[in-house]
Amino acid sequence: MRIRNIERTNILYIVLIDEYEMELPFVPPANVNFKSLDFLKFLPKNLYQLYDPIFYAVSEVNYLNYNPYTVAFYKRSDRELVIKLLEETRQVAVVLIEENRAEDQQLKEIVKELGSKFVYFLNLDHDKDFSGTSCIFDLLSELTQDEEIYKHFNIIHEEPRLYLSTVYQENELKYHTNFLPTKTNFLTYNNYLGNFGSPDEVTDKQLTNIRIKAAKERDSFNRLNLFIDQSKEFDKLFSKLKLFENFEQQRGQLNPIFFCLPFHNPDVADFYTDKSSPIFGKIMEALQVEQSSNYVITVNDIEENQVFYGTGGKLLQERLIFLDSTCFLLASFNLMPYIRLPIKGKSLYSDLSFISPKHFDKFTILKEKLKISDTLGKIGDSISESVLSDEFRTYLAGRNSQIISVTDLPFEWLRIDNIPLSFTHDITRIPETSFNNQIISFAVNSMMDFKISENIISKTLVVLGTDDDEFIKWHSILYEMSEKHNFIVVTCASNDEFLEVLRKHNPDFLIIDTHGGVNKETKETFLHMGSDDLTYEFITANNIVVPLVFLSACGTAPIYGTFNSIANAFLQCGSRSVTSTYLPVEADNATMAYLAILNNLDKVAREGRFKNWLEYICYSNRSTFLHRIYGPILLDEQIDKETKKEYFKLAQDILVFSRRKHVFKAAERLLKSLPTRKANILKPKAYEFLYYTNIGRGDLVLFKKHVEDFEKSNNVSGERALSSKFSAG
Template sequence: MEIRRKNITSISYIQVSDYSEFNNSFLPPVEFNNEVIEFLKMVPVDLLQLSDSLEFLELCNRTLNQNGIDFSFFYSHSFTSLIDLLETTPQLTLVFLDSKSEIHKNIFAKFKNSEKIYFHFRNLNDFNLSAKNIVLNYQDFVQLLVERQDSILKALGINNFIINPSVNIIYKNFNPFFYFIPTRNNYFLLNSIIGNFVVSSDESVQEINKKNEAETQKAGKVPNSFERQNSYLSQINNIDFFQMISLKKGLIKLVTNIEPKVSPLILILPFNNPDIKSLYKNNDVIDLIQTEQTENYISNVTTKKTITMAIAGSHIVKERITFLDNVSFLHSSFAFSPVLRLPIQGKSIYRELSFFRSLSFASLSNPLNRKKLRRSILQFGNKLSKKVLSPNLQDTIKERDGQIVAITDLPIEWLTINNIPLIFTHDVCRLPETSLHGLMSIHAINKTFRFSITTETITKTLVILGNNEDPFKFWHDRVYESSIKNGFAVRHCLSLNEVKHFVHLLKPDILIFDCHGGVDDESKTTFLKIGNEILDGKFVIENEIYAPIVFISACGTAPTYGTYNIIANAFFEAGSLSVTSTYIPIAINSGSFLYLRILEKLPFAIKQIIHKNWLEFICHIIRTSTLSETYLNIQKKYKISTDEFVKSNSKALMDSLVFSERRKLYSELDEHIQKLTSDKKLHYSETIPEFLLYSNLGRADLILFKDWETAYIEKNVY
């Protein structure tokens, strides 16, 4: 990994807090219970946006600038580190402080005469002072940048540059303001794209709040419609417009025909985890904070509560949803991504979801039950899509050639559109909603570091074989054979000390675990079993067991029901960027075959410049795992012409690479295979769908293939 390079024109935003670290899994970090991120939504990420915002957007797209908002967080007990950072940061900086804190006042006093460090105080009324670098609000900040640009640019060492924010007349009415609050992320994102940083409203805050309330009351009259959600349609289309017009006009040139055409969609699906009951003894409180929303985002309260309790419950829910909206905006800034927040889900899907709970793992491993997996998953996916997605938005997502970054604890990969699971048609990565503080950590590490897949990555891959049982040993010889051929490392580890030793010694780029997984039902955590020892999150963090990319070939290490502290969270805290894990038990043969395909296909994918990013690659390998298994099964059972078999198999694999072909491929696979076998059996549909059991956690979309990156820059910069 390497530190992301910043432009001298980028703006650094730093929040300082006196709170101590707070790690409750279900509640939003108290440190962010303020308006700091709301402020960030209305200011530029770079001074270049204040000169020509559309040119800045094109520049980011052409140069693969994925830095996003440069937002950092410091606790005031890290005073010395913060002072060092402020003294050495060459960029313009805005620091968010609290006037009630003496430490914060000391920070301000040290830099109050700086030409490139500005301060915004919360509770400013309690702090009677004035200085040239105090910012009152976002409009004041933009105005100060315009008025003091000479001194600011001189301090930054920038010449021949003018700060003059303006909006092209063509886009004056391009971004309507909706009173449906969840759409605000896209409103502010579009403003940043078109350069509308001096936006001001004729309406007061009180008037806007009043209209927000009126809009909610209107929606309450049709609670089961998707009327409000359809507000997203024009916003998503307008954000995508700028990328599509760049492609059509040749301003942006693609490297391959299969890479995504538009930026990832940030999709939020809040879920009331049933395990939240462990935090509260009062059932009334639990009912309130587990309130679901209807299709039209109306809270569905089924029991009568006191007014006081109702207000308290709605306040807790509002804090959580506001935090999710805010953190999703930070994640959207990496690639100017539209944001779609779906209605809160909970009790109404517990029954369908409980089939996959950790306590049912033994039952799910039963061969008879595994044959029902596809049906059970599709039933859940169909119900979920009907509850959270309007028909119009289903059509938009179905046709939108872009990856998906989902913030949710639910298996979003199983959501279906026209009875086809999302993970088959789209590249999906997921950021676990629980624990909530982890969402900020994932943003922070991706904002600070970047990692690319190079020709050396395969030789810097480490496979840890953590089990000696016969079903595992059957595959070990094949793994060692592949390692000799492709150059990756394999270590047989039956103790935690061995894992620690080899991870620290080899410092892998990709770390693969092949072992048993398990769930501690008492602590609601998941773990890996190395020999007879338990590799849990505590050991991972304390001993820095990580790699930029982690792939876990083990059973049920990221269940979606029955746990709230999966081991992937520990890998992220230790420093990983992407962790592929499993929802429920996987078959040893299928799991081993899958990660061997990763190791066999990765060298070819690197050399041939096939995939843009790790998400595209890993989703293709997982998506085609069941497909490949089906073809292997019929090859063993039927006498099929080699030419016909290779032609059919190759076409299916090639079609799976192309977004526009995947829906048709999924629908017609059984028919294609029937032509080879000359029977009516549904070979693909009756194969256990192992591809649905994996979840790619973290921002795998930000991990680029280096050769693809080089080819892209050559096409679009030089």
């Protein structure tokens, strides 16, 4: 990985934070004033959005190298580092401060005395109720009217710019309907048009009427459906700005769609010592209120328990504001719509409890394995029906794009027309718990750049952490493949050996093949590494950083009954993408899954057909559904030619978004046509593709060959659209 090449005309935003405090996994970090992140929604990420917004928008949409907001988080105690950064930066810098704090005021005075050029201060305390946002408008006026900025960055302009380039009423995407989650889309969309700021805010009376109306329609999807029109306008704008043609495999593909599906983790209760207290149940009830399909909260006995519900409501409001702000940053890598779904909890606990780690031992029995695939479908349907309207499902089913979701829930299991969403769409998650996942994900991906080189296979390390017979029987095949493809295989008998091997080989892609486990006391998952347990604490304490990770082990990221998974540990340390497991996986199937990835990786990296890591890893995973059904059948000498022909056709069709629904239905039909005994053996193997989950931002990890071929075919060079204009001066 290398430091990302930041555009010279990007604006550097510096957010001041307090010392780190003890973090509760279900509470947003208290050391960050998230009003600062909310302010960024009103501001440009690049100067060209103020001076030539259409040029900037066309540039960002058409080139593959992403350009998020440039945000640096600094502790207030690191004042000297902040000053040093401001003295050395080549960019316009905006420091977000709280002027009522003496240390912030002192920093402002020191910087002014130093006479640093193009440094601006934005006071978060200026608009206490955030209704006027006048300090934002003052800053925008300064940025658009400062002739020195034009000259310094060689920005050519024919007439003075305003920070509102289009009348709001004339936009395709008009007002944000006063439903807070849709406001993010409104601001993002208008930022691409060169509109910064917001229309007049709604009055308190209007807000009250809106809430009353929503409560009367609590079980409708009226608010959710507002996102459909917004998302379609994003899609139209993207298509309008898109000039370069995608390759055949990505033909017609839109930018990703970004979801947030908040979830009340049931294990919050473990953080309270006295569960026998009479008020314990009331506290839990207040902390875990759910929203209806129309984002309405209804509680009983509100007068009797007003104190509890008041505190719980305040915490929930802070949590949702935090999620909206961090998701805005995470979505800023591309022009993409953001959808925050209603927060869920207790209504899903019963179904989810069946697949909690305490039941993992049962899943070795065939009868229970058959139950799992049905249960996953039931869970997927329960979530889908509670958060998605028929209209939204229709829209999503037809949207050719990857999906990013901030959630602890298995977004991959949501079903549309009885087909799991992860079969039709590439999906990656950023776990909601713990909350610093989102900040770290943004920081790592905005500061560091990593592309998959053509020789990725030689930078691939497979670590074997167990010598059990069910694993050893595959070793001869694995070592033969390693000689053929030139990847490295090492057996580690302890954590220290594992650490030594990582430091020696410094891999770009790490596969760990071993047993997984759950610590019932800490509720953390771990991996067996010989005689040791490879834990969350060991990974983070030794700052183990590997860009791409695949954990071939049982239940390394369970949905229910855990907090800190081993997969999260790699993400916290800076991994770009970690493939992990929700449930126990059969050793044979799991080994075949990563062998298939290794077998094709060299060819994939050199051909450049796949755009990003998420596309490749999801293709490999969903293809196992076909292989587990057709593989044993194709070994039968009596198999007819038509079945063989169908298999090879489906194996090609699975690459094409518009054909995946047909592929799933065809394979499922064949499975159901088999004798019951044979179908029962194959079914749980086939549905194991749902046991895997990708966390992180694999959508941002590009194949280097794909980027080079894309630039060559479109007759462009460099890292940015119209790069000569961006790099002028």
